[in-house]
Amino acid sequence: MNVSMEKQPRMTETVQSAPRGQEAAEQPAVQVSNLGKSFGAVEVLRDIELEISTGEVITLIGPSGSGKSTLIRCMNLLETPSSGTLQVMGETLVQDGKILPKRSQLQEFRAKVGMVFQSFNLFPHLSALENISLAQVHTLGRRRAEADERSAQLLDSVGLGQRMNHMPAHLSGGQQQRVAIARALAMDPDVMLFDEPTSAIDPELRVEVLKVMRDLAQSGMTMAIVTHELKFARMISDQVLFLADGTIVERGTPDELFGAPQHERTHQFLAAIEETKL
Amino acid sequence: MIWLTDVLAVIPISLFIWAVSLVLGAVVAVPTAGARMSQLRPVRILAAVYIEIFRGIPTLVWLFVIFFGLRTFGLSPTALVSAILTLGIASSAYIAETYRSGLSSVPIQQREATTALGLSPRLSLIKIVLPQAKPIIFAGLGSYAIHLLKETALTSLIGVVEMMTVANYLVERGANGLTVFFVTGVIYMLLCLPIAGAVRLLGRSRRQNRPAGPDSLTPLSTPTAPPECAAPWHGMRWHECNSSST
Amino acid sequence: MQFILDLMPGLATTFGLWLLILLIGLPGGLALGYLLGLGSRTLRVLGLVIVNIARGFPGLVTLYFVYSGLPELGVFLTNFQAVVAAFAFTTMGYTAEIFHSAIHSVPRAQTEAATALGLKAWKIQVKVVLPQAIRSVVPTLLGFTVIVLQATALGYSVGVRELTGLSYNLGSISFQALSYMLAAGLIYLVLCVVISQLADWMQSRSAGKRVKRVKHSPRKSHPTTTPTPVA
Numbered sequence: 001m002n003v004s005m006e007k008q009p010r011m012t013e014t015v016q017s018a019p020r021g022q023e024a025a026e027q028p029a030v031q032v033s034n035l036g037k038s039f040g041a042v043e044v045l046r047d048i049e050l051e052i053s054t055g056e057v058i059t060l061i062g063p064s065g066s067g068k069s070t071l072i073r074c075m076n077l078l079e080t081p082s083s084g085t086l087q088v089m090g091e092t093l094v095q096d097g098k099i100l101p102k103r104s105q106l107q108e109f110r111a112k113v114g115m116v117f118q119s120f121n122l123f124p125h126l127s128a129l130e131n132i133s134l135a136q137v138h139t140l141g142r143r144r145a146e147a148d149e150r151s152a153q154l155l156d157s158v159g160l161g162q163r164m165n166h167m168p169a170h171l172s173g174g175q176q177q178r179v180a181i182a183r184a185l186a187m188d189p190d191v192m193l194f195d196e197p198t199s200a201i202d203p204e205l206r207v208e209v210l211k212v213m214r215d216l217a218q219s220g221m222t223m224a225i226v227t228h229e230l231k232f233a234r235m236i237s238d239q240v241l242f243l244a245d246g247t248i249v250e251r252g253t254p255d256e257l258f259g260a261p262q263h264e265r266t267h268q269f270l271a272a273i274e275e276t277k278l
Numbered sequence: 279m280i281w282l283t284d285v286l287a288v289i290p291i292s293l294f295i296w297a298v299s300l301v302l303g304a305v306v307a308v309p310t311a312g313a314r315m316s317q318l319r320p321v322r323i324l325a326a327v328y329i330e331i332f333r334g335i336p337t338l339v340w341l342f343v344i345f346f347g348l349r350t351f352g353l354s355p356t357a358l359v360s361a362i363l364t365l366g367i368a369s370s371a372y373i374a375e376t377y378r379s380g381l382s383s384v385p386i387q388q389r390e391a392t393t394a395l396g397l398s399p400r401l402s403l404i405k406i407v408l409p410q411a412k413p414i415i416f417a418g419l420g421s422y423a424i425h426l427l428k429e430t431a432l433t434s435l436i437g438v439v440e441m442m443t444v445a446n447y448l449v450e451r452g453a454n455g456l457t458v459f460f461v462t463g464v465i466y467m468l469l470c471l472p473i474a475g476a477v478r479l480l481g482r483s484r485r486q487n488r489p490a491g492p493d494s495l496t497p498l499s500t501p502t503a504p505p506e507c508a509a510p511w512h513g514m515r516w517h518e519c520n521s522s523s524t
Numbered sequence: 525m526q527f528i529l530d531l532m533p534g535l536a537t538t539f540g541l542w543l544l545i546l547l548i549g550l551p552g553g554l555a556l557g558y559l560l561g562l563g564s565r566t567l568r569v570l571g572l573v574i575v576n577i578a579r580g581f582p583g584l585v586t587l588y589f590v591y592s593g594l595p596e597l598g599v600f601l602t603n604f605q606a607v608v609a610a611f612a613f614t615t616m617g618y619t620a621e622i623f624h625s626a627i628h629s630v631p632r633a634q635t636e637a638a639t640a641l642g643l644k645a646w647k648i649q650v651k652v653v654l655p656q657a658i659r660s661v662v663p664t665l666l667g668f669t670v671i672v673l674q675a676t677a678l679g680y681s682v683g684v685r686e687l688t689g690l691s692y693n694l695g696s697i698s699f700q701a702l703s704y705m706l707a708a709g710l711i712y713l714v715l716c717v718v719i720s721q722l723a724d725w726m727q728s729r730s731a732g733k734r735v736k737r738v739k740h741s742p743r744k745s746h747p748t749t750t751p752t753p754v755a
């Protein structure tokens with residue numbers, strides 16, 4: 001990947017995250033404790049302890065089926081955790097596996113946590129601009145013109161100012177994913193979640209998405225990313241978590257985890273990935 | 279061919295039965311489909327049973343059951359009323375399945391995306407799911423409408439005076455059965471043509487003709503999925519056996 | 525319960541109609557399906573005309589056409605034969621399309637591979653293409669038999685004493701019309717549900733097999749038949 005490799009100092013960049021109202025002092029943006037998740041009798045996640053500070057970027061890596069998607073989907077309650085607690089921006093959303101807020105409050109909360117999916121999930125019958133404006137109007141109650149203006153500005157910032165009126169089917173995978181990122185950012189989220197955002201994109205187009213994500217990280221956005229792009233993970237993250245068989249096996253700074261993995265399982269995983277590159 | 283005018287004269291009756299039962303079916307199908315997809319298991323099962331009962335028993339038998347049944351309850355419905363009632367209720371079962379397969383053809387990820395954006399389920403349905411399901415629902419509705427028009431011929435068997443009744447009468451009076459029934463069949467086919475056309479028009483997505491910008495890539499894929507049926511053979515009817523050449 | 529027992533002779537007749545219609549209609553449909561795929565323009569147009577009439581006419585019209593129309597041409601059929609002929613014709617028209625697209629969906633590479641092995645053209649069809657095509661449409665055809673079963677109810681209209689006809693007769697003699705009709709409906713329902721379940725089961729079984737085969741294949745998956753959905 002051609003995204004520059006050094007960890008750059010954070011600064012406001014092309015992509016601007018939402019102006020954060022009151023910095024929740026000392027309080028982590030996301031706090032997960034003792035979280036578990038089962039599908040029927042199958043336990044997919046157990047004893048997950050995790051904290052993301054405001055402005056921090058964490059990446060989740062691990063073998064297929066280890067529960068990365070499930071964990072990240074629990075963070076915006078697309079999956080309901082079976083046990084444990086979840087706090088986002090100081091608000092307790094799940095306690096002992098029970099969702100606390102009412103449905104209407106939940107919708108508000110979800111808007112504050114942006115989600116980017118592996119398969120983009122743009123709305124195919126709406127143009128790029130309309131994709132981004134829709135929830136601004138209907139969830140945040142912005143006026144149409146105001147929303148469209150913001151959408152255009154966001155599209156510009158992800159390098160797609162020229163494609164406002166294109167339908168998703170007329171955009172490449174990399175472009176669709178950038179629209180999807182803009183769509184999530186339009187809600188002025190406090191946290192952004194990414195589930196393998198580049199896995200479904202042709203390799204030569206991934207870099208344009210990664211650049212947008214890097215810019216976003218540098219602007220100070222709190223991010224949780226599931227990815228198989230280890231180089232990118234190393235460059236962008238403050239913290240890397242290695243997940244296997246539903247638990248966090250190892251965590252640390254990128255240099256610690258990639259440079260000197262402590263666990264055999266982590267070692268295996270990294271070595272296996274290294275091998276496929278040959 | 280003087281008899282032809284007699285057959286043509288009752289076309290409005292066939293069309294009337296068709297139109298009223300279709301509308302009745304399409305309306306009743308809405309709550310039926312809703313119940314079929316309900317979160318509550320008992321409701322879901324009840325709706326499934328309702329649908330299965332109407333799809334599993336021949337329409338002709340239903341015509342008799344409702345015709346005789348209403349009489350047992352002391353009502354004396356005209357043949358026309360029983361016909362419309364039967365075809366309407368039976369349609370609701372078929373059309374409910376059309377709605378359901380249309381809605382479930384929209385990938386679950388679309389709903390997830392709306393959830394993640396904080397849209398309410400109602401808005402998600404109206405703004406995202408329905409527009410995408412529309413072409414598929416209309417396609418299914420269209421082939422059902424055509425099927426239903428042909429089913430109206432059955433109502434002659436409980437004494438509704440429509441095309442088949444007249445054709446029969448003419449043949450009994452000595453008209454050439456070969457020609458009369460063939461021409462009647464052709465009339466049914468011709469009547470179906472405008473329905474097919476109308477459906478194609480209605481189902482056309484608003485955006486299909488939007489010009490792509492000058493710098494656009496070639497379309498990667500068509501946005502609408504092909505009509506997908508969970509189990510196309512299950513309780514399938516004639517109208518569900520379409521394929522490209524018609 | 526007595527009502528249902530009374531209807532058993534009708535059930536036998538319905539069953540006979542059903543079987544005969546399928547025995548004649550399905551091979552006919554296969555033949556017609558081939559006709560649709562032929563190079564000859566005239567034959568293909570002829571095939572299309574037949575298909576469109578079979579699909580476009582209401583079943584009742586086709587039945588009356590056969591029963592009271594064909595005698596004008598000197599073809600006299602009993603009411604039972606007329607029902608079989610009419611719905612075998614309809615079945616032909618509907619299944620022709622199913623067979624046609626199934627034959628088309630067998631990958632060209634299969635024919636090419638067989639040709640490379642030196643097989644004669646007709647042997648390729650019989651030994652390679654047809655088995656794959658037919659296997660892919662079995663569940664659809666099974667579901668189709670439900671439609672045929674329901675269509676036999678129209679036998680009533682020409683006086684065949686199949687399920688519907690018999691229950692109508694018994695009903696009017698005994699003044700129990702509703703009960704007999706409901707009993708007939710119940711029998712139809714059970715038959716339809718059983719056949720549909722069978723079709724579902726076969727479909728899921730063959731789908732399961734296909735997945736497994738791909739998984740265990742060490743090389744890149746060789747082209748397997750992907751049945752194009754008919755609906």
Ligand SMILES: Nc1ncnc2c1ncn2[C@@H]1O[C@H](COP(=O)(O)OP(=O)(O)OP(=O)(O)O)[C@@H](O)[C@H]1O
Binds near residue numbers: 042064070
């Ligand atoms: N809705 C579900 N119902 C049942 N099991 C599920 C469901 N979703 C996920 N699972 C199971 O949970 C486990 C973890 O799945 P998950 O998708 O979180 O893994 P992952 O780490 O994201 O894998 P990948 O890298 O392939 O995306 C898997 O074994 C999967 O089969």
Ligand SMILES: [Mg+2]
Binds near residue numbers: 068069070195
């Ligand atoms: Mg995943």
